[in-house]
Amino acid sequence: MRKTIVLSLIIALVAVAPVSAAGLDFGGSIETSIEVNKQQGKDVEVTPGSELSLNLGVSAAQDRIRAGAEFGLEEEEYEDLMPSGITLGNIALKQAFIEADGPYWHGGPEATTRFGTLDIGYSPYASVTDRSGISISGIDLDVVGLGGFYALRGDYGHVLGLRSDLYLLDDVALGASVINDAEITRVQVDAAAAPIEGLMVAGNVAFDHTDDSGFKMDNLWTLKADYELAENTNVVAGYKHITEGF
Structure with a gap:
């Protein structure tokens, strides 16, 4: 399936690029990090690392059709401050996609x-x-927003997901999502509201259901409040609860 996706992407790039050269976007980045560790009774260890990323994007039909690919080093990190001696054999395809905007029926x-x-x-x-x-x-769909996905088989089987957002009141956002694979079903609910000017309150609840969990499910919930006292001055408070197995 991976070969099919890559082949489809290449075909799309070849077909679209001559039509709209202005829709061709190419970029990249090199990320360098230095990690310093000191353990008791041992010398200081300095570990450099670097990552390379190359991105190619194509758009057409007034940006209603998009294709993209990301290439990077086959190894996750090189133990050098700057990657050197890189050949085409070191470059691997990290991700590729094709997107299109439009209705499914007239x-x-x-x-x-x-x-x-x-x-x-x-x-x-x-x-x-x-x-x-x-x-x-x-x-x-006016008061309801919908989305979903299907992921091909991986370490935990196929993955299915669904997202729904409700737009019932101004300044209030409500949403819920469900993600399921062969081992676990995660349900997540979130809400955000602006009860008064300058104050934003948001909360999240998530819990995992497995065949063995019954009603004693691992869960997480968060609560956050953000109040703007003045321009560029905010007071933020929050709380998070996580069970041990989440």
């Missing part, structure tokens, strides 16, 4: 469909990345 709601490497970020506690599959997002 007069239907707009949706974004993505094939290839997924980038699911329903919340910090409900996300899936670096997995191949298909996702649909941005379906706006």
